[in-house]
Amino acid sequence: GENVEQHPSTLSVQEGDSAVIKCTYSDSASNYFPWYKQELGKGPQLIIDIRSNVGEKKDQRIAVTLNKTAKHFSLHITETQPEDSAVYFCAANAGGTSYGKLTFGQGTILTVHP
């Protein structure tokens, strides 16, 4: 089955700096890669996603890049703010009989210091 590895597990930055979180996946049939943000006491919330027919997608301060050949994708947050502090998860979909299923990375705890 699909395996998703996420790095780093913790990331500390100063307000205004950029933050980058990286994920690798194993299933070459994966073609959908969402990113989730989880705040304390809440469920994971979708912040951006990318499909394999594009290499990059941007939404204001957030961008995601995808390299299908290398099987890795990354989340980039620019001009970080204290409210960006949260746990971030990457995920990848599965093919075959696991239709509809997402496999999640282990999460990155992002702390933005004022």
Added chain:
Amino acid sequence: DAGVIQSPRHEVTEMGQEVTLRCKPISGHDYLFWYRQTMMRGLELLIYFNNNVPIDDSGMPEDRFSAKMPNASFSTLKIQPSEPRDSAVYFCASSLSGREQPQHFGDGTRLSIL
């Protein structure tokens, strides 16, 4: 639109008691997922349904866990008998059909077994 609704938000009970967690998916969504989140194991998929039918329950830890989806707008996850190691946050998520669809999460049930 209402998101995924879970109840209760918090549950504290004694070891050996039956626990029932409830989920109302987003209207029109065909897929429903149950996850468990702990510090040690991260976000684990327990079971998921498509059109009310269980598709994959390989993540259910043992026979003490069972899940049902009697109709398109309601699902339950039951633990009987409960044990302290079942303490975790349990999330329900739903999605539309299709391999490239995001899952939408509820805010979870924080379960503590004493």
